[in-house]
Amino acid sequence: MSNLLSRLLGRTRKGSGATAKDRLRFVLQHDRINLPPERMEEMKREILAVIVKYLVVDQDRVEIDLEQRDRTHSKLTAEIPVAIHTPTAAKKAVENTVAAADSAGANGANNGADADSAEAEADSKPDEAEPAKDEKTDARGDDQEEADQKS
Amino acid sequence: MGGKVVTISSGKGGVGKTTATANLGISLASLGKKVVVIDADIGLRNLDVIMGLENRIVYDLVDIVEGRSKLRQAMIKHKKFDDLFLIPAAQTRDKMAVSPEDMVKLTDELREDFDYVLIDSPAGIERGFRNALEPADEVLIVTNPEVSAVRDADRIIGLIEAADKGPGKLIINRLKSDMVKKGEMLSSEDVFDILGLAIIGIIPEDELVLSASNSGVPVTLNMQSKAGMAFNNVARRVIGEDVPFMNLDENPGIFQRLVGLLNGR
Ligand SMILES: Nc1ncnc2c1ncn2[C@@H]1O[C@H](COP(=O)(O)OP(=O)(O)O)[C@@H](O)[C@H]1O
Numbered sequence: 001m002s003n004l005l006s007r008l009l010g011r012t013r014k015g016s017g018a019t020a021k022d023r024l025r026f027v028l029q030h031d032r033i034n035l036p037p038e039r040m041e042e043m044k045r046e047i048l049a050v051i052v053k054y055l056v057v058d059q060d061r062v063e064i065d066l067e068q069r070d071r072t073h074s075k076l077t078a079e080i081p082v083a084i085h086t087p088t089a090a091k092k093a094v095e096n097t098v099a100a101a102d103s104a105g106a107n108g109a110n111n112g113a114d115a116d117s118a119e120a121e122a123d124s125k126p127d128e129a130e131p132a133k134d135e136k137t138d139a140r141g142d143d144q145e146e147a148d149q150k151s
Numbered sequence: 152m153g154g155k156v157v158t159i160s161s162g163k164g165g166v167g168k169t170t171a172t173a174n175l176g177i178s179l180a181s182l183g184k185k186v187v188v189i190d191a192d193i194g195l196r197n198l199d200v201i202m203g204l205e206n207r208i209v210y211d212l213v214d215i216v217e218g219r220s221k222l223r224q225a226m227i228k229h230k231k232f233d234d235l236f237l238i239p240a241a242q243t244r245d246k247m248a249v250s251p252e253d254m255v256k257l258t259d260e261l262r263e264d265f266d267y268v269l270i271d272s273p274a275g276i277e278r279g280f281r282n283a284l285e286p287a288d289e290v291l292i293v294t295n296p297e298v299s300a301v302r303d304a305d306r307i308i309g310l311i312e313a314a315d316k317g318p319g320k321l322i323i324n325r326l327k328s329d330m331v332k333k334g335e336m337l338s339s340e341d342v343f344d345i346l347g348l349a350i351i352g353i354i355p356e357d358e359l360v361l362s363a364s365n366s367g368v369p370v371t372l373n374m375q376s377k378a379g380m381a382f383n384n385v386a387r388r389v390i391g392e393d394v395p396f397m398n399l400d401e402n403p404g405i406f407q408r409l410v411g412l413l414n415g416r
């Protein structure tokens with residue numbers, strides 16, 4: 001009941017005017033720092049790839065966001081939950097290091113990301129580091145294959 | 152220090168710069184100010200027809216800059232206001248015929264004899280915009296409550312600030328209050344939240360603006376027009392009066408009565 005009510009309220013509040021405001025906020029955030037959304041996601045993946053080389057990170061709870069107080073003040077904030085050191089964590093850290101090395105390599109190889117994946121990510125929540133990384137790893141696989149065929 | 156140069160800009164085309172310039176010119180003149188309006192949209196002359204002065208043009212902005220005409224020769228006096236003049240854009244030249252320095256020199260001369268020099272900026276962010284921006288003491292940015300117009304306004308605001316001409320003030324044009332009420336249009340508060348600039352005018356969508364441009368008599372001369380009244384309020388704010396924003400709610404009853412009062416009916 002309360003669920004239905006809130007859904008109804010939510011719907012009445014979310015006219016196309018509110019959508020326009022959200023979309024403007026998003027597009028201006030990127031216009032103002034001259035960094036398009038897909039490049040920003042790429043940067044987040046790279047930042048994370050460096051950190052997981054050294055720490056065990058709870059990837060589902062990572063939040064790297066751009067905060068804008070006004071037109072001229074932007075701030076990049078990161079909240080990266082880190083596991084405290086236990087023997088199992090240490091083991092996981094080793095695994096991560098390998099994965100990170102992979103994905104870091106992938107970013108270089110996949111710089112001109114295709115339009116499809118750019119759109120998919122603009123629509124999704126910004127903190128989906130994990131699936132995004134898989135995508136890159138796959139892309140690297142393709143590139144690798146292609147390179148192998150050429151040689 | 153003489154008169155003030157006010158540039159009307161927007162980034163996006165078709166949002167109402169020329170309409171705003173014409174109406175502010177008329178309103179300022181009707182408030183007793185000496186005013187020149189300059190059409191800086193070279194190649195796309197428009198301010199002359201909006202002000203109903205198209206058949207009086209002999210010389211234009213480029214003629215002045217290139218020395219074929221004296222400043223006073225090219226200035227066209229308004230039919231109704233003796234202290235309101237138009238400098239028309241050249242129609243057959245392009246924007247490169249005038250430089251930002253030319254505009255500074257021209258407006259410095261005008262400042263001596265006039266209270267306000269209004270410059271109608273062309274759309275875009277290139278030479279024409281630079282020409283209009285360079286001599287400005289103050290910039291009014293016209294936008295519509297719509298995604299692309301607000302985005303372009305943000306871009307222009309950044310360039311204005313980078314040129315040390317900021318912060319500028321906003322005119323939100325073509326607001327439809329019934330749509331805002333339904334949540335189907337950005338409100339003036341939304342636009343303010345996003346752009347963070349002071350609002351100097353909120354102009355409602357008004358069919359009378361089209362009738363006015365058809366007849367060449369700017370809408371601010373029409374007492375029946377809400378947009379006209381709103382432009383008049385902008386002019387009063389420009390000269391430093393503290394004018395409350397009018398209620399744009401669709402309520403013809405009250406509005407008609409108000410107009411009746413103002414007309415002494
Ligand atoms: N408040 C308004 N209500 C209705 N129509 C308007 C309003 N303001 C401008 N217009 C219309 O919008 C069009 C573009 O206006 P214009 O002043 O020529 O824009 P710009 O100079 O920015 O290109 C014109 O047809 C004009 O009549």
Ligand SMILES: [Mg+2]
Pocket residue numbers: 168169170192197273
């Ligand atoms: Mg125009």
